[in-house]
Amino acid sequence: xxxxxxxxxxxxxxxxxxxxxxxxxxxxxxxxxxxxxxxxxxxxxxxxxxxxxxxxxxxxxxxxxxxxxxxxxxxxxxxxxxxxxxxxxxxxxxxxxxxxxxxxxxxxxxxxxxxxxxxxxxxxxxxxxxxxxxxxxxxxxxxxxxxxxxxxxxxxxxxxxxxxxxxxxxxxxxxxxxxxxxxxxxxxxxxxxxxxxxxxxxxxxxxxxxxxxxxxxxxxxxxxxxxxxxxxxxxxxxxxxxxxxxxxxxxxxxxxx
Amino acid sequence: xxxxxxxxxxxxxxxxxxxxxxxxxxxxxxxxxxxxxxxxxxxxxxxxxxxxxxxxxxxxxxxxxxxxxxxxxxxxxxxxxxxxxxxxxxxxxxxxxxxxxxxxxxxxxxxxxxxxxxxxxxxxxxxxxxxxxxxxxxxxxxxxxxxxxxxxxxxxxxxxxxxxxxxxxxxxxxxxxxxxxxxxxxxxxxxxxxxxxxxxxxxxxxxxxxxxxxxxxxxxxxxxxxxxxxxxxxxxxxxxxxxxxxxxxxxxxxxxxxxxxxxxxxxxxxxxxxxxxxxxxxxxxxxxxxxxxxxxxxxxxxxxxxxxxxxxxxxxxxxxxxxxxxxxxxxxxxxxxxxxxxxxxxxxxxxxxxxxxxxxxxxxxxxxxxxxxxxxxxxxxxxxxxxxxxxxxxxxxxxxxxxxxxxxxxxxxxxxxxxxxxxxxxxxxxxxxxxxxxxxxxxxxxxxxxxxxxxxxxxxxxxxxxxxxxxxxx
Numbered sequence: 001x002x003x004x005x006x007x008x009x010x011x012x013x014x015x016x017x018x019x020x021x022x023x024x025x026x027x028x029x030x031x032x033x034x035x036x037x038x039x040x041x042x043x044x045x046x047x048x049x050x051x052x053x054x055x056x057x058x059x060x061x062x063x064x065x066x067x068x069x070x071x072x073x074x075x076x077x078x079x080x081x082x083x084x085x086x087x088x089x090x091x092x093x094x095x096x097x098x099x100x101x102x103x104x105x106x107x108x109x110x111x112x113x114x115x116x117x118x119x120x121x122x123x124x125x126x127x128x129x130x131x132x133x134x135x136x137x138x139x140x141x142x143x144x145x146x147x148x149x150x151x152x153x154x155x156x157x158x159x160x161x162x163x164x165x166x167x168x169x170x171x172x173x174x175x176x177x178x179x180x181x182x183x184x185x186x187x188x189x190x191x192x193x194x195x196x197x198x199x200x201x202x203x204x205x206x207x208x209x210x211x212x213x214x215x216x217x218x219x220x221x222x223x224x225x226x227x228x229x230x231x232x233x234x235x236x237x238x239x240x241x242x243x244x245x246x247x248x249x250x251x252x253x254x255x256x257x
Numbered sequence: 258x259x260x261x262x263x264x265x266x267x268x269x270x271x272x273x274x275x276x277x278x279x280x281x282x283x284x285x286x287x288x289x290x291x292x293x294x295x296x297x298x299x300x301x302x303x304x305x306x307x308x309x310x311x312x313x314x315x316x317x318x319x320x321x322x323x324x325x326x327x328x329x330x331x332x333x334x335x336x337x338x339x340x341x342x343x344x345x346x347x348x349x350x351x352x353x354x355x356x357x358x359x360x361x362x363x364x365x366x367x368x369x370x371x372x373x374x375x376x377x378x379x380x381x382x383x384x385x386x387x388x389x390x391x392x393x394x395x396x397x398x399x400x401x402x403x404x405x406x407x408x409x410x411x412x413x414x415x416x417x418x419x420x421x422x423x424x425x426x427x428x429x430x431x432x433x434x435x436x437x438x439x440x441x442x443x444x445x446x447x448x449x450x451x452x453x454x455x456x457x458x459x460x461x462x463x464x465x466x467x468x469x470x471x472x473x474x475x476x477x478x479x480x481x482x483x484x485x486x487x488x489x490x491x492x493x494x495x496x497x498x499x500x501x502x503x504x505x506x507x508x509x510x511x512x513x514x515x516x517x518x519x520x521x522x523x524x525x526x527x528x529x530x531x532x533x534x535x536x537x538x539x540x541x542x543x544x545x546x547x548x549x550x551x552x553x554x555x556x557x558x559x560x561x562x563x564x565x566x567x568x569x570x571x572x573x574x575x576x577x578x579x580x581x582x583x584x585x586x587x588x589x590x591x592x593x594x595x596x597x598x599x600x601x602x603x604x605x606x607x608x609x610x611x612x613x614x615x616x617x618x619x620x621x622x623x624x625x626x627x628x629x630x631x632x633x634x635x636x637x638x639x640x641x642x643x644x645x646x647x648x649x650x651x652x653x654x655x656x657x658x659x660x661x662x663x664x665x666x667x668x669x670x671x672x673x674x675x676x677x678x679x680x681x682x683x684x685x686x687x688x689x690x691x692x693x694x695x696x697x698x699x700x701x702x703x704x705x706x707x708x709x710x711x712x713x714x715x716x717x718x719x720x721x722x723x724x725x726x727x728x729x730x731x
Contacts, residue, residue: 014719020683021712023719042723047669053662055623057645057654061666068670145624178582182622187704188658189620192269194708195586196622225709228695236712253695253712 010038011076013069013115015086016048017217022252025217028244029082029118036126038078045072049081049089055183059097066094070107078125079115082240084147085216087117092150117147118240119215123156129163133245136166140209141239142200142223144216145178157215157239164242170207174199181222197226204234211235211251213242224253258376258404260609262593265616269587278588281414285407289579292523293630300519310513311633314570317503318561324470324503325552331473335535337548348553349380352462352495355549359493361386361459367477367484368392369464370408370573371497371553373595374608377462388462389454391483393447400427406589406597409521409575414588417443451483461491461545463533465498466517466572468550471506474534475550478517478527485531494533494545499553501569513572516632521574556608564643568604570633577627577637583620592617599627603640611644612653618644680721683714 010033018025030040050065069090073079081087091112098104122128139161147153161169180186180196201223204212212227212234214220224236235251250256261268272278297303317324329339342348352375356364364381366372366388378388378399390399394412398405400423405411412420417440424446425436431450437443463484467476475496477484488494504510518524537544560566578584578598589597594605594614602617618641627637648654668675690696690713699706 016679019719020679021714023715023717023722026719026723042720044720045672047672047675050669053666053669055642055645056658056662057642057647057649058659058662058666059646059649061662061670065666065669068672072672145622145626149625149629176626178622178624178626180582180622182624184658185620185622189266189269189583190704190707191266191273192583192586192620193622195273196582197709199582221712222709224712225695225705228710228712229697229708250694253710255694256692 007037007039008077010040010078010080011073012040012042013046013049013073013079013081013086013090014042015081015083015217017221018082021221022217022238024246024249025082025238025240028238028240028246029080031244031246032118032122032128032240033080036122036128038126041076043072043076049086051085051089051183054089054093054097055185063097066097066108067104070094070104070111073111073114074107077114078121079111080118080121081115082118082238083216083218084117084144084151084153085218087115088146088150090115117151117153117215119157119160119243120151120153122243123160128160130160130243133243134165135242135245135247137211137235137247138168138170138207138209139211139213139242140170140172140204140207142172142179142204142212142214142219143175144214144219147215148176153215160243161239167242170209172203172207174203177203179219179223181218183218186222193222194226197222198230201227201230201232205232209234211237211242211247213237213239215239217252220252224251228253258373258595260594260613262605262609262614262617265591265593265620268591268593269620272587272591277416277419278414281416282585282588285410285413285579286585289522289575293520293576293579294523296519296523296525300515303516303519306512306516307632307634310516310572311570313504313509313513314572314633317505318501318566318569321500321503321558321561324505325500327470328468328473328503329552331470332535332548332550333473335473335548337473337535337550339550339552341552341554343554345375345553345555348497348551348555349375349377351551352377352497353381353384355493355495355547356381356384356386356460359459359547361493363387363389363454363458364460364462365389365391365455365458365487365491366395367461367463367479367487368395368411369462369497370405370595371464371499371555372462373405374553374555375497377497389451389458391451391455391487392479393444393481393483396447396451397423400424404590404595407575407578408573408596408598408600414590455486455490458487458491460493460495461487461489462495462497463488465496465502467510467513468498468503469507469510469532470503472534474507474532476510476533477531478514478529479531480522480524480528482529485529488531488533488545489543492545493547493549494536495549495551496533497551497553499555499557501557517572517574520576520630520632560607565603565607565640567635568600568607568640570635571600571604572633574632576630576632580626580630582622582624582626599637599641600635603635603637603644606644611647611651615648615653618642618648676718676720679718683716683718686711687714687716689713
């Protein structure tokens with residue numbers, strides 16, 4: 001039996017922002033994974049990938065947290081995160097963290113090899129095609145820096161969006177520019193971050209799209225938060241929500257219905 | 258120069274309000290990035306060349322003592338002198354002695370970042386020697402009495418209007434009484450003023466892009482030809498370079514040059530590439546009578562064998578700052594010392610002290626674009642993170658930041674407790690936001706809500722909902 005028809009067990013790494021702020025992204029991920037014949041498990045011992053500590057220079061805490069993540073996801077064939085940033089932390093940075101600890105390095109490398117960002121996993125590993133999804137909207141897609149540079153997830157979301165009925169993808173200018181999120185950066189250096197997100201929003205808005213999407217909730221919360229502060233009117237959705245046919249949920253930061 | 262990196266936030270605040278600077282920085286962003294992309298795309302082997310350039314520089318750094326001594330012996334063979342200077346003070350003293358021996362009243366200068374490190378102009382002025390910058394950008398900021406804001410375009414922050422005013426103020430004494438507004442004519446005016454200075458200067462000082470070990474040559478690349486006149490007309494030529502500029506062979510120079518201009522300005526090559534090998538020979542028709550190389554360490558040898566060694570591969574192309582969103586936002590002066598942008602954020606803590614430069618490695622979103630374009634593949638984000646780790650270890654990171662991270666870390670390491678806390682936080686924030694779906698203010702964390710609304714949590718956490726679903730489905 002090919003891997004496409006076989007039920008395989010995948011562990012979902014929910015990520016802290018999705019867990020707390022936008023569970024619908026997690027459920028969209030589960031739905032998409034199930035559509036490709038996966039059985040989704042959500043290990044209970046997971047919290048966060050450790051990036052806030054890592055980027056703040058707290059290497060000791062980062063290693064402890066990384067160690068916890070490694071044991072929480074031990075034994076699963078695939079570990080999937082609906083975020084390029086968190087998946088990138090595991091794939092690229094966990095092995096670096098344990099470079100001087102041969103036993104842990106082996107485990108970190110093993111987890112890194114099994115960990116994927118959601119959209120690239122769907123497209124590259126599961127040959128996923130969006131069927132029967134309608135989304136009559138003009139969409140522009142923001143490349144998060146981690147998806148763009150660390151994970152090289154650039155074409156997969158675009159190819160999957162192309163198959164959605166009614167969806168028109170319009171590319172923005174200066175696609176490689178950061179949105180200014182950067183974790184604690186956007187709080188510590190909010191004035192610089194403001195300038196960065198304003199430039200990003202100007203480009204996204206200039207596309208004339210109705211919807212902004214991306215594969216990382218950090219960027220999306222930053223962009224949506226600034227959009228609303230500026231009084232702009234665009235809907236902000238995670239790519240998983242669109243692909244799963246859940247694009248009718250209220251957008252990030254939008255009024256509830 | 259005076260270090261103002263501690264005031265990075267205040268500096269950036271000012272920069273962000275400066276409309277003329279915004280316009281100038283926008284030109285950097287548009288111009289340099291597009292041109293580099295086009296140049297890189299036009300050369301199929303560009304990525305391989307980057308690997309080769311990296312490997313050449315790594316080889317040099319692994320054998321630095323050998324190549325430096327080799328270089329010195331070749332310079333001597335040509336009749337030149339090499340001055341080993343371990344500190345900035347040593348370098349300034351050596352330069353001063355050469356100038357005094359030459360009886361110098363004026364020196365012309367080509368573009369050199371090392372002389373910016375030395376704050377050489379102020380030093381020479383204090384000794385009664387007049388330094389004259391001959392690179393147009395350097396000349397402009399010398400008139401404005403400002404440090405450079407970019408390593409290859411020192412005056413990129415200046416608008417044409419500002420240059421008109423500067424020239425009007427400083428060139429009247431040469432008979433230019435009208436305000437010149439045409440860019441090309443402004444260049445002509447500067448050229449005419451400078452031409453006279455070249456001829457009267459006693460000493461010419463240049464930097465070096467490469468020090469070639471096998472030939473004892475020093476190499477500069479320029480687009481204006483000012484370097485040639487600076488070094489060949491005066492009787493004495495002083496080359497000021499830091500020690501990592503040494504490179505084994507001419508062949509290696511040609512390899513690294515293929516990525517240098519392409520990464521910097523998108524040119525295949527700069528307009529002028531000038532090789533200087535010792536003083537003038539008997540049958541040479543021109544050239545300096547004395548040839549000196551000031552070889553500055555200035556803290557660099559301490560970086561060998563540490564996490565910072567990779568920074569010494571830098572060939573000063575400026576691609577990292579040309580592509581940096583933080584540089585685009587705040588410009589070069591905000592960084593508060595000689596080197597701006599990602600390379601400055603990575604290097605300056607070593608040069609001026611981590612406490613002084615603490616903001617620089619922190620003011621980055623880790624977008625990674627600098628590393629992506631660095632021609633010698635310096636892992637800049639990794640080095641910025643290294644400084645953050647040093648600051649955390651040495652407890653010089655701001656206390657509230659530390660406490661925040663430690664508190665968060667405490668919960669992140671305890672999944673059961675984390676689950677409870679996130680459940681409450683999600684619920685509370687969701688309730689506070691109500692129907693509106695977002696929060697305009699928070700009782701804490703002004704950094705987020707100062708510029709953005711906070712999209713509120715949907716209600717229950719994913720884990721809560723998932724567990725309920727599991728129970729329902731048995």
